[in-house]
Amino acid sequence: MERQLQAAQLNCPSCNAVLTPWGHGRSREVRGEFGARLFVCPRRSRCSGCGITHVLLPETIWPRRADAAEVIGAGLEIAALGMGHRQVAAHLGRAEGTVRGWIRRFKGRSEDVRRYFTVALVALADDPVMPDPSGTPLAEAVSAVAAAHRAAATKWSEMHTASRWEFAGRAITGGVLTCSLPAS
Numbered sequence: 001m002e003r004q005l006q007a008a009q010l011n012c013p014s015c016n017a018v019l020t021p022w023g024h025g026r027s028r029e030v031r032g033e034f035g036a037r038l039f040v041c042p043r044r045s046r047c048s049g050c051g052i053t054h055v056l057l058p059e060t061i062w063p064r065r066a067d068a069a070e071v072i073g074a075g076l077e078i079a080a081l082g083m084g085h086r087q088v089a090a091h092l093g094r095a096e097g098t099v100r101g102w103i104r105r106f107k108g109r110s111e112d113v114r115r116y117f118t119v120a121l122v123a124l125a126d127d128p129v130m131p132d133p134s135g136t137p138l139a140e141a142v143s144a145v146a147a148a149h150r151a152a153a154t155k156w157s158e159m160h161t162a163s164r165w166e167f168a169g170r171a172i173t174g175g176v177l178t179c180s181l182p183a184s
């Protein structure tokens with residue numbers, strides 16, 4: 001991402017003009033798997049067209065989440081097996097309220113996520129195998145993500161380096177960009 005930024009290969013999600021380097025955002029701590037603590041200093045960029053600044057996040061973290069994509073994704077996969085948020089929280093060693101928030105948000109988007117990754121699966125796979133309807137909307141969305149990731153990993157071998165939920169986050173957000181409003 002840094003390389004793309006320096007080479008003027010990133011475009012503004014609002015107006016599509018080239019993004020230029022613009023310092024760094026506030027560093028933040030992200031909790032990884034097994035209690036790992038990651039410190040992330042997001043890169044900031046400024047649009048050469050509309051002047052809006054954008055924070056560029058690495059794929060291991062999602063906007064406004066204190067936990068790594070891997071951890072949240074693991075929690076969603078456990079929830080898809082039918083466990084409630086308390087069991088998921090105990091399994092991951094996270095606060096119940098935090099996990100309930102992930103699950104609630106994901107449930108609210110599960111139909112969009114399922115549809116998005118089902119379309120992606122059909123586009124990516126030569127011979128797409130649809131996941132079995134597994135009951136809950138949450139479980140079906142998780143299955144669709146997994147199936148699309150497998151298809152992507154088959155099609156592009158470098159996708160192996162992106163784990164399932166990093167892949168999902170990239171696809172869901174349509175890029176690694178989150179917008180911050182220009183200071184007024």
Ligand SMILES: [Zn+2]
Binds near residue numbers: 012015016048050051
């Ligand atoms: Zn712009």
